[in-house]
Amino acid sequence: MMTSFSQNTIEKLGYYVYVYSDPDTHKPFYVGKGKGNRVFDHLFYQDDSEKVAYIQRLIQGGKEPLIEILVHGVDEETALKVEAAAIDLIGIENLTNRQRGYHSAEYGKIEVSLLESRYNCEQIKLEDFNENAVLIRINQLYRNDMTVYELYETTRGFWRINPEQIKKVKYALAVYYGMVLEVYEIAAWFPAFSTMTQRYIPDTEQCRNRYEFVGNIAPESVRKKFRDKSVASLFPQGAQNPIRYIIADEGNAQETYAEDKM
Structure with a gap:
């Protein structure tokens, strides 16, 4: 079984997937990226x-895994993105990888109309709101x-919120x-994990x-509006908190910020 590359090969490879x-x-069962002899490390x-x-x-069983280089001679950033794309294409559920690839949610497999919407969508401003709303950022x-x-399960919980502020909010x-x-x-808010869910329940302290x-x-008229x-402009540059409240007062919306991080 081959367990290493020659130095000449390593110098030519650069980063690879x-x-x-x-x-x-x-049938693939693992996808990875690296340089040097990284590809062989899993054998040991x-x-x-x-x-x-x-x-x-x-x-x-007297066999050895088939090990193939998918792409080589690239920089690390490119290798990370190719790795993520390969995992998305094969499907994480079909692999032994424990997690999806680098920035898979941002750069991974996506239907073309969603991609167009992401990069060429209408900007919503604060003054466009006449409904009380909470913006919930689910990037991670x-x-x-x-x-x-x-998507519903991911959006609806589980957040640190201002209980008084959230009472005013109609839409998420x-x-x-x-x-x-x-x-x-929104119909109602409840303490985390007190309603039926299929999501993993962490330690009660969390x-x-x-x-x-x-x-x-939401009603179609509201969905069509947003x-x-x-709403990227409503999240200040570098803001870590995933929650933003938009409180509309007689058509003049006011933006307020939650203090607790996710």
Whole structure:
């Protein structure tokens, strides 16, 4: 079994993206990126990961994984993006990778009309609001292949909010890198994980002072006003807090900020 490259090869490779596949079916089970002899490191790992277990099963059966270089001679940033694209194309559920690739939510697989909306959408300004709303930024949680239900579940919780401020709010806008993906009409807010959910429930201490809402898709007139449009200007540059309240007072909207981070 080959376990290293020659120095001459290493000098030519630069950064690369590699794929581990089953030798019989050629079905990929792991995608990674690196340089030097990084591609061979997995052959020597002894941890309890699914990837290591797969490789060990092959070796114990007298086989070895098929190792292929998908692309080479690129810089690290490019390798990271190619790795993410490969994982998205194959599907994380079909691999032993524990997480999606670098900036997969931002640069990964996406339907073309959504991509156009992201980069060429109408800008919503503060004065355009005459509804009380909460903007919920889900940059770190969103996936391009989310179902309607998954997007709702991701948006509705679990947040540190101002209980008094939120009482005034009628609509919740799911915001991904400035673009409004969906608008929900809020029925009520509850303590985190007190309503039915399929999401993972963390330690109860982490749930303290966090809340979730239940609701429905907003009326079409409200959705049409905000959906697929940008509210990026309402999040100050460098702002870490995912929550922004928009309180409209007789047509004059006021923007207020939550103090707690996600």
